[in-house]
Amino acid sequence: MDFEVEFREFKESVIKELNRINEKLDSIEKSIHGDSTPIYIKDIKKEKIIMDVATVKDCLDVGGLKGDLQLFKDIYLKNVQKEFYPLKIIGKKFHYWLDNQWHQDSNSYARSCICHNIKMCYLDVNKMQDYQDNIDQFLTNQNYILKLVDEKYQDKVLATIKSYLEKN
Numbered sequence: 001m002d003f004e005v006e007f008r009e010f011k012e013s014v015i016k017e018l019n020r021i022n023e024k025l026d027s028i029e030k031s032i033h034g035d036s037t038p039i040y041i042k043d044i045k046k047e048k049i050i051m052d053v054a055t056v057k058d059c060l061d062v063g064g065l066k067g068d069l070q071l072f073k074d075i076y077l078k079n080v081q082k083e084f085y086p087l088k089i090i091g092k093k094f095h096y097w098l099d100n101q102w103h104q105d106s107n108s109y110a111r112s113c114i115c116h117n118i119k120m121c122y123l124d125v126n127k128m129q130d131y132q133d134n135i136d137q138f139l140t141n142q143n144y145i146l147k148l149v150d151e152k153y154q155d156k157v158l159a160t161i162k163s164y165l166e167k168n
Contacts, residue, residue, distance in 0.1 A: 004129055015052055042076055042086045044096040044109075046116045049075055056125045060141055065160045068148075071118050072161055082168065089165060094158070108151075111158040118157070119148040 051074065059071040076086055086097040087110060095102045096110035105111070122145045131138035147153045 004127075008127075012053060015050060018050060019052065041084050041097045042080075043098045044076075044086050044113050045098060046113050049117050049121050051075070051121055051124075053125050056121045060122050060126060060144075063144060065156060068118055068157050069160050069164060071121060072114060072157075073164075075117060075121070076114075085165070087161065087165060089162060094162065108154070108158075111154045114161070115148045115154045115157055119145055122148075 051071075055074055056071065059067040059074070061067070062070060088095050088102070094105040094110065096105055096113075097103075103109070122141070126138065126141045126145060128135070128138050131141075148157070
């Protein structure tokens with residue numbers, strides 16, 4: 001078996017084990033705090049996000065802002081009550097949670113971090129060896145992923161997130 005395949009299988013087994021551990025922690029948390037009260041609010045920062053490969057690939061396959069919003073929700077909002085979301089809108093101002101306090105997003109920090117984390121998740125799963133029979137799809141994905149660096153596209157991502165938060 002080739003090293004990349006072994007590594008990918010190992011990585012997926014680690015992700016599965018982490019998910020199993022997270023489920024146990026969630027179970028313990030639920031027994032202590034009730035069904036849906038999280039222990040903390042997730043910081044908005046650039047970080048290595050460990051996600052299920054299939055979930056990220058599904059979001060990448062959906063593509064566009066719809067896929068980005070779904071991945072955002074999976075990273076930051078899944079199993080979290082609205083009052084514990086790491087983003088909120090006060091008036092027309094966008095605020096994010098970092099280091100145990102709320103910050104007004106006056107310099108697009110949250111936008112940059114969220115798009116960076118989404119981009120890195122996509123890059124983790126968009127591997128050329130997985131698209132040997134369809135290199136065009138790999139290149140299409142790469143071009144799309146590069147859009148997440150563009151500030152105008154990041155504004156669209158943030159506007160989509162803001163719209164979602166206002167409706168829910």
